[in-house]
Amino acid sequence: MLVRFWGTRGSLPVAPTAMAIRHKIANALVAADGRRFENSADAERFVDRELSFAAGSHYGGATSCVELEAGNGSYFICDMGSGLRSFGLDSMRRNAAGHKKTYNFFLSHLHWDHIMGFPFFAPSFDPEATIRIHAAHPDAEQALRRQQEEISFPVPFDWLRANIEFEQLTPGKSHEVDGVRIETKLQQHSHDSYGYRFTDADGRAVIYSTDSEHKLDKMDVEAAFIEFFRNADLVVFDTMYSLAESVSMKEDWGHSSNMVAVDLCHEAGAKKLALFHHEPTYEDEDIQRMHEESIRYEELTREGSPLEVICSYDGLEVRV
Structure with a gap:
């Protein structure tokens, strides 16, 4: 992948x-x-x-959008943040070279920073494109239509020309989509969010887990996450805050920390961790410092195999 x-x-x-x-x-x-x-x-x-x-360089400023190149040639995209515009334009270039025009979206949740890119997604105007929007939220279609009402956006949802389908996912149930097995998990966040585990035909697994708060006093819940992350090749994890922030002034804000990410990945035996969902007020130096601290923390707490800690940025490609 x-x-x-x-x-x-x-x-x-x-x-x-x-x-x-x-x-x-x-x-x-x-x-x-x-x-x-x-x-x-x-x-x-x-x-x-x-x-x-x-x-x-620069870590980038677009909100959540991650593509997985996997399965039988369809696109797999996690979330529709503002980064979706760039992905859409790049996919049209690939489509011109013969790529299949099937887009499988998987929404973590419906907050605006995770869906705001869809009105600017160029392939949605292509009548030959098929867009499947997979979500565990029953109100996903309502959220996407609402942001394109006239009071908010000049182009109504019904003007889009692609074949758009909404697929309801059941948390805890395994779904097969275009050659990839997908599992979903409920996460702690306002209006709920869901993490995803993608497993390809070769058994390689990628976790996408953002906008999820982890509580130190709810270890039974954390044990379930450890199993969800078990032996993953890559875990993309919400590390918006430092540990001190996440348990003090920003507790119950629905996000997690770099230290918790390392701990969970160590317990799960994951191979690689990608720090993700960077705080918008952080400068590049702040994000780099968090990355360096995460690497040091991983080294200090390691008991088994090493966990590679990388820091995501707009434009990064990772092969697993």
């Missing part, structure tokens, strides 16, 4: 400010220390080899 991250922020889209870009350029010039670059490729090698990710 190939996992592509099209949107990795939480709550609302963000963009780097002019001051933040200016700060990056100034720091890069200082790090270059007067050296001369023959061309842009030479300069990019310097950025890749000698600057940290936060100094030389």
Whole structure:
């Protein structure tokens, strides 16, 4: 399976400010220390080899949208955040080269940052496209139609030309979709959210678990999550807050922390963890610092096989 991250922020889209870009350029010039670059490729090698990710790049600002390349050639997409616009345009390029025009969406929940990209999803205007929206929420269609009412958006839902179908998922039940087995799990979040486990024909498993709060005083619930994550090849996990934030001033906000993510993945024997759903007020340096702290925490608490901890960003591709 190939996992592509099209949107990795939480709550609302963000963009780097002019001051933040200016700060990056100034720091890069200082790090270059007067050296001369023959061309842009030479300069990019310097950025890749000698600057940290936060100094030389950007984690991105689009909200949740993750693609899984799996199954029999259909698209698999988790959530419809603002990153969906970029995925839609890229998929049309692939469609022109012969890719199957079947889109399987899996919605974690219906909050706006997770569905706001759908009105800008270009393939929804293609009469040859089939869009299947899988959700455990019975009001998924209502939520998508409501955001395209005239008071909110100029293009009504009924003007879309793709064949759009809504598929109700049953939590705890295994579903087979275009060659991939999907399991859903209820999570702690306002109006409920659902995690997904995707398993392909070769037994490789990817977990998508965002907008889920984990309580230290509800270990029976956490034990069920450990089983849900068991031996996963990749766990995409909501790490919006630090542990201190998640158990103090932001308790009951419906999100989790990097430390809890590492603990659950260790217990489950997962192979790789992707930090996800980044806090929109965090600068690149803040996200990188959380990533570094997560790696150190994993090393300190490891008892068995190592867990690889990566930090998702818009444009990241991970093969499992």
